[in-house]
Amino acid sequence: MSESQKAFPVSWDQFHRDARALAWRLHGEGPFDAVVCVTRGGLVPAAIVARELGIRIIETVCISSYGHDNKQGALQVLKGIAKEVEGDAKGKRVLVVDDLVDTGATARLVRDMLPAAHFATVYAKPQGRPMVDTFITEVSQDTWIFFPWDTGLAFQPPIRPGD
Numbered sequence: 001m002s003e004s005q006k007a008f009p010v011s012w013d014q015f016h017r018d019a020r021a022l023a024w025r026l027h028g029e030g031p032f033d034a035v036v037c038v039t040r041g042g043l044v045p046a047a048i049v050a051r052e053l054g055i056r057i058i059e060t061v062c063i064s065s066y067g068h069d070n071k072q073g074a075l076q077v078l079k080g081i082a083k084e085v086e087g088d089a090k091g092k093r094v095l096v097v098d099d100l101v102d103t104g105a106t107a108r109l110v111r112d113m114l115p116a117a118h119f120a121t122v123y124a125k126p127q128g129r130p131m132v133d134t135f136i137t138e139v140s141q142d143t144w145i146f147f148p149w150d151t152g153l154a155f156q157p158p159i160r161p162g163d
């Protein structure tokens, strides 16, 4: 995260509520036969959505691009999608779940693999938003979202410095 970016910390509680809200919205879009989860960020929302919608076939597509410095590097597909989940219709009745879309590069790559799938994220930034079919909360492009699995409780200095 650079100094000009705003921080948007998300607690476990808030994330669960937002992922459940996503499941409610997706309930009207299905039915879906399988979930394809974009690891690793998509693992937690995929578990929540699959539980709510009664989907028991869960596949992963393993993609990495952002390092610990939160800078985007080249997209790397570490594992593709199994043929039996992809199906003949290139992802018809398949729900793809990720935690967020930022530039849209990851979503574009997965859409190329599964053009007929429904793509859902919990959060979306404006640049990547056109790549997503369903999302819950939009944040500005200059916001960095901090997920609960990446953070912990820490002292916060007061807004007004002093003692």
Ligand SMILES: O=P(O)(O)OC[C@H]1O[C@H](OP(=O)(O)OP(=O)(O)O)[C@H](O)[C@@H]1O
Pocket: 038, 039, 040, 041, 042, 063, 064, 065, 066, 067, 072, 098, 099, 100, 101, 102, 103, 104, 105, 106, 107, 128
């Ligand atoms: O829209 P984009 O600019 O492509 O960014 C969004 C992607 O970046 C993050 O994944 P990351 O590559 O950091 O890997 P991770 O899920 O393992 O944290 C996030 O989970 C999305 O998958």
Ligand code: HPA
Pocket: 066, 100, 102, 143, 144, 145, 146, 147
């Ligand atoms: O805002 C973000 N937060 C966490 N991971 C991310 N990967 C891309 N953008 C983000």
Ligand SMILES: [Mg+2]
Pocket: 038, 039, 040, 041, 042, 063, 098, 106
């Ligand atoms: Mg990811």
